[in-house]
Amino acid sequence: MALADARAICPDLATRSADLAREAAALSSLRRWASRYAPMVATDGVDGLVADISGVPHLFGGEGELRDDLQARLERAGLHAASAIAGTRGVAHALARHGGGIVPDGRLAEGIGHLPVTALRVDHDTAEALARVGLSRIADLAHLPRAPLARRFGAGLVLRLDQALGAQAEPVAAEPDAPHFGVRMTLPEPIGKQEDVMAGLARLLDRLCAKLARHRMGARRVRLELRRVDRGTAQVEIGLARPMRDPARIATLFAKGVDEVDSGFGIDALRLTAPVTEALAPEQIGGGPAIRHDDALADLLSSVGNRIGFERVLRLLPATSLIPERSFLLAPAAYSTAEPIPHRAGSKRPITLFPPEPVTAASGTPPASFRWRRMRFTTLRATGPERITPEWWFDDPAWRSGLRDYWRIETQEGPRLWLFQTPQALGGPDWYVQGEFA
Template sequence: MFDGHKKRVVCMWFPRLASDRVLRARPIDAPFVLTFNQKSTDRIYCLNRQAEALGLHRGMSFADARAFCPTLVSQPARPDLDARFLSTLRRWATRYCPWVGREGVDGLVLDVTGSTHLWGDEAAMLDDMRLRAQRAAITLRLGLGDTRGAAWALAHYGGTTGALAPLPVAALRLDTATITALQRLGLRSIGDLATRPRAPLARRFGPDLLTRLDQALGHLQETINPDPDPPHYGVRLTFPDPIGLLPDVMAATARLLATLCDKLKAQEAGARKLMLTLRRVDQGSQQVELRLASAMRDPARILPLFERGLGSVDVGFGIDVMRLQAVVVEPLPVQQIGTVSPRQPDQLNDLISRLGTRIGLENIQRFLPADSHIPERSFSIAPAAFSDPDSNWISHRPRPLRLFAPEPIGAKGAQPPARFRWRRMALTTGRAIGPERIAPEWWLEDDNWRSGLRDYWKIDTREGRRLWLFHTPQNPGWFVQGEFI
C-alpha cells in the first residue's frame, strides 16, 4: 500500500549528455570526444563509450588522446546547446511527476512521491525510464532514495537502490579537497563518516560536510525547485459562427494582437516573427506569416502589416478558429521616458516591415562600416532588419559616395594630370588634394591590388566633376575609382 508520508526521490544522471546530444543527430561508429580549451590547451570535455574503453577520460589532454588513438573523432564542445538539451529532457521527465529540477549540468532530480503507483510500482517506473532513454540513444543512470542526497549518491556511485553506508564519501557531493582530506584520515565511506563524533568533524571541515551527510541520511530536508515553464506566446479565438469578410478577420486579429502584446509586455519582450493560423469550417487551414524589422509589441503598429496577407487568404465557407503565435521573440525592456524625446527609429522599422512583406526582409539591405583601409573593403552589406546601424563611419580622409571599379585614363607622371579624358569627357584639373597613400593588405588575396601601392588624389575639375583618382607607382598608371557628389 502506498504510504503518502514517505518521500521518494529519483535522480537521473546523464554521464554522456554532451556526446549523446551530438551522436543522436549524427551517429559515429568510432571513438568520439568533445573538446574544450583550458589555459591554451585542448582537453576532453565529454566522450562516448568507445573512447572510454580505450582508456581516455575527461580532462585528458587532447594531444595525448590522439597519441593513444590516432583515429579519434572530435568536435568542439557547446555547453550552451547541452544546457538546452537538458531543458528538453526536463520537460520530458515531467511525464513521471510535476516536480522536476536540475541536478548540476548533467542531471535531473524528480520528487516522485505519490506518482509511482501510476506506473504500477517503483521498479516499473524505473524500467520505463531506462527503456525510453535507451530508445533515444541516451545514456542514463538512475538512483532512487528517500532523500535527494541519497538518490544522487546511488545514481553516481551505487545501484538504483541500496544502502548508503558502503558508498564512498565522494557520494556526499563534496569538493575534491574535502574528499582527499577525509581519505587521508581513513574515512573512506559514508558509514565510516556517520559513526565518527560530529564536533571534531565540524571543527576541521566546517558545517558543509555535516550538512551534506544529514541531507543524504534524511536528517535535514532538501527542497526540489522545478524550473519554471517558459512563457507561451500564443493566443486563440473561437467563433460561434464562421466569419469570412476581411473587416471581420482584421477585427479578430486586432483582439488577438491586444492579448498577445499584453503577454509580451509582461515579459518585457517583443515579437520578431508572428504566425497567424486560420482554420476553416471544412477543417482546412491557412497561415499568414509576418516578419518584423525590429522587436515590436504595439498592436496599432503591427495590425496594418497583416492586411496584405489576410487579403489573399481563401476563407472558403468561413473561419471558425484563429490562432496567433509569436514564433521568434526578442528582449524588449521598458525604457525610461525623459523630458526630451529621443530620436526613435520606429518609423524606419515600420517602413522596412511593410516593404519586407512585399519583397522579403532579406532584400532590404544597408551598408555597414568595416575595419579596413582598402576602399573596396571598408563596408559590408547586410539585411537592414537583422543588423544594427549603431556603428559610426570613421575615416580620416573624405571618401566618395559613389565607388566603382577602377577605370584607366590616359595620363602619365606621378603628379595629377592637368587634362585627361574620362568616359568620353575632356576634363581639366582645377584643384588637386593629396596624395593619400594606401598599401595593400598583404594577408588577403585580392587581384585588384596586386599592382602594389596606390596614391589617391581628390580632383576638382573645372567642368564640375569631383573625382577620386589614384596613381600606381610600381606600374605607372592613373585610374578613376569614385566620384564625390
Template sequence: MFDGMQRRVVSMWFPRLASDRVLQIRPVDGPFALTLRQTNADRLYCLNPEAERQGLHRGMSFADARAFCPDLQSRPADPLGDERFLRVLRRWATRYCPWVGLEGNDGLVLDITGAAHLFGSEAMMLADMRQRLTRAGLNNRIGLGDTRGAAWALAHFGEGRAEIGQPYAALAELPVAALRLEEKTVIALQRLGLRTIRDLEDAARAPLARRFGPDLMMRLDQALGRQPEQITPLTERPHYGVRMTLPDPVGLFDDVMAGTSRLLDQLCTKLKAQEAGARVLRLTLRRVDQEAHTVELRLAGPLRDATRILPLFERGVGEVDAGYGIDQMRLEATQVESQPMHQVSHMPSGRADQLDDLISRIGTRIGLENVQRFLPADSHIPERSFIIAAAAFSEPGGPWASARPRPLRLFPPEPVTGTGPRPPRHFRWRRMSLSTARATGPERIAPEWWLPDENWHSGIRDYWHVETLQGRRLWLFYTPQHPGWFVQGEFA
C-alpha cells in the same frame, strides 16, 4: 510537501545523453564518439560503450583517439541540441511528478514525495522509469533517497534506492566524490586517507572546515539530510499562441482581417504581460475542407502593438484563397524577444517606430534580409571601413568619423597615366581628359599585414584628394614600391 510525509527525491543521470541522442537518429555499428572544439583542438565529447572499451575517454584529443582506434566513427557535437533534448526529457518526466528540475547538462531531479503510490510503490515507479528510458535507447542511471544529494550520489556512484530515513546507511561506503565536490577537493581528501563518506563522517569537522571551507561540510550535511536543499522545477516557457473557431465559415477579406485583429489583441496582451515583443508571427487559416493556408510576417523589431502590426498582414491575407470558407484561425508568435517596459515621454518621438514599420512593409515584399544598411567597421583600409548588414537585424552604427574625408563612391582601383609621387597635371580616366586644379595630400595607408588581401600585397599607398578643372573630385592613390597612379573613389 504533505505534512508528516518524508521527502523522497529521484535523480536521473544520462551518462551518454549526447551520443544516445545522435545515435537514435543515425545508428552506427562499432566505436563512435562526438567531438567538440576545445583549446584549439578537437576532443572527444561523448562516447558509446564500444569506444570506451577501446580505451578511449572524454577529453581525449581526436587525433590520439584515431591513433588508438582507427575504426572510430565521429560526428561534431551539438551542445545546444543536447540542451533542447534534455528539456524534452524534463517535460516527459512530469508524468511522474510535477516537480522536475535540471541537474547539470545531463541529468534530471524529481521530487516524488506523495506520488509513488500512483505507480504502486517506489520500486515499481523506478522500474517504469528504467523500462521507458531503456526502450527509448537512452543509457540511464537512477537513484532514490531522502535528499537531493543522496539521490545524486546513488545515481552516479551506486545506482539504487535508499530506504526511508536511512541515507547514511546507503551512502557510507560510497567515495567522497559522490558528495558533488570539486575534483581538487576530492584528490586532497584522498591524500588525507578520507576516501569514503564514512571516513569523512567519522573525521573531526573543525579541521576539515578550516582547510576546505564550509562547502565540504555543507555537501555532507545536504546528502545526509541535516541541511535542506531545494529543488526548483523548471517553469514552462510561455506559449504565445491564440486560436479562434468561427461558428460560420468566412471568406471575405474584411472578415478575415477582423478576426486577425481580435487574435492580435489577445496575443499582444500576452506579450505585454511577459514584457516581450514578437519578431515573427504566423497566421494559420484553416478552410472547411481541412486545407490550411499560412501567412508569415517578419518584423524589423520586437513589437506588441496590435494597431501597428495589423496593416502588415493585409498583403498576405489578400493572397489567401478562402475556398468554401475559413472556419478556424490561429495566430502564433514563433520568435519572441525581450521588450521591457519603458517610460513614456510627453514629447512625441515616433521616427524609430516609423522606420521599423517601413522596413517591415518592404521586407514582406522582398524579404527582410534584402533591406540593408551600411555600418562602420574598425579598419583604415577603404574597402574594409564598412560592412553591409540587414537593417532588421542590426542597429544604426556610428558616428561615421575619419581623420580625412572619404568619398561617397568607392570602386576597384582604375589605373591612370602619371609619373612621380605627386598627382599628374593631366591624365585620362574613363575616356575623359582631366586636368588637376588642386590636390590635397598625401594620406599614407599601410596594408593590414595580419589579414590576407591580394589587392594590398603591393604595399603602402599614398592617397590624394584631387579636384579637376572639369569639376570631377577624385580620390587617387600612388604606389611608391611599384610606381603607378590609380583612381579608387569619387567625392560628391
C-alpha cells in the same frame, strides 16, 4: 580509464570529444519532459535529474509503477538511465548512482547503509581520510557521534549525512523555464476569409504581446503558421526594425503576407511565435512628439524592410579608412544606429561615388581632354594629385593596380569629376572616373 588504455584494449574504439553544450541542452530538454512526473524537476549535476514527487506516485499506481513507467519510457527512447526513489534527496542521489531502487519510508539508514561513503557527495579528500580510518560504508558513519566527526572531517560531511538521513532539509530547487513566446488557437470550423484570419491573428497577438510585456521582451521576428484542414501549412513571417510588442502595429505588417496565403479548403489552426526576441524595457507611450516620431520612423523601416528586404534599407556609417570605397559603411538601418560623422580635414570629397569607370582618349597628366560615358570633356582646372595607397592588409581586387593619384578635374562642360590615375599599373597608367563633385 584513460583513452590510451582503452585504445590498447580495443584498437578500433570509436571516440568523440565531449560536447558539453549539447549535453547540457539534451539534459535540459529531458528535464522538460520529466515534468510529466512531477511539478518540481531540477537538474542534478551534469548527468542527473532530481524530481520532488511528493503526492504524485498514486497517480501512477504507486512508487514502483511510477519508476517502472519512467524506466520503460526512457528505454523506449534509447536512453540508458538508472533511477531511485527515496525519502530524501541525498539518499535518492546516492542510490541512483549505485544501482537504483526504492527505499521505503522510514528505512533510509538501512537503504543506503551498504553504500560507500563517496555516495554521500563528499569531496575526494574527505572520502580518502574516511577510508584511512576504516570508515568505508555509510553504515559505519551513521551511528558515530556527530561532534568528533565534524571536528575531524569538517562540517561538510556531517551536513551531507544529515541531509541524507533527513535531519537537514534539502529542497528540490527547479530553475524557472525560459519563457516560450508562442501562442496557438484551434478553431472548431475552418476559416478562409482574410478578415477572419486577421481577427484570429489580432487575438493571438494580444496574448503574445501580453506575454512579451510580462517578460520585458520585444519581438524582432514574428512568425504566423496557418494549418489547413488538408494538413498543409502556410507560413507568414515578418521582421521588425526594432524590438516591438504593440499588437496593432505588428498586425498591420502581416496584412500583405496574409493576403498572399492560399487557404485551400480552410484554415483550422493558427500558431504565432516570436522566434527572435530582444530585451525591451517598459517605455513611455504616447509621450512627446519625439517618441511618436521614433515610432513612425521605425514603422516605416519595418514596412519597407518587409517588402524590399531589410538588407536594402540602409544607413551610412563612418569608417576609419582612407580608401574611398571603404571610408563609409552601408549598414542595415534596422540593426544599426546613426553615428556622428567625425569632422574631416583635407581635400574635398565628391558627393557621389561609383565603381571606377575608365576614360578613353585621355591626353597628358592630368588629361587635357578625355571621353567618359560617350561625352567629350575638356579640362579647365585640375587640383591634385592626392595619392592614396592601397591597404596592403586587405587583398582588394579593385586595388591590385597599386597606388592611385586622385585629381579633381573641373571641366569646361560643367561637371566636376574625381579622376584617378594608376601609375603602378601594368601596361601603363590608366585614367578612371570615380566620383562627381557638387
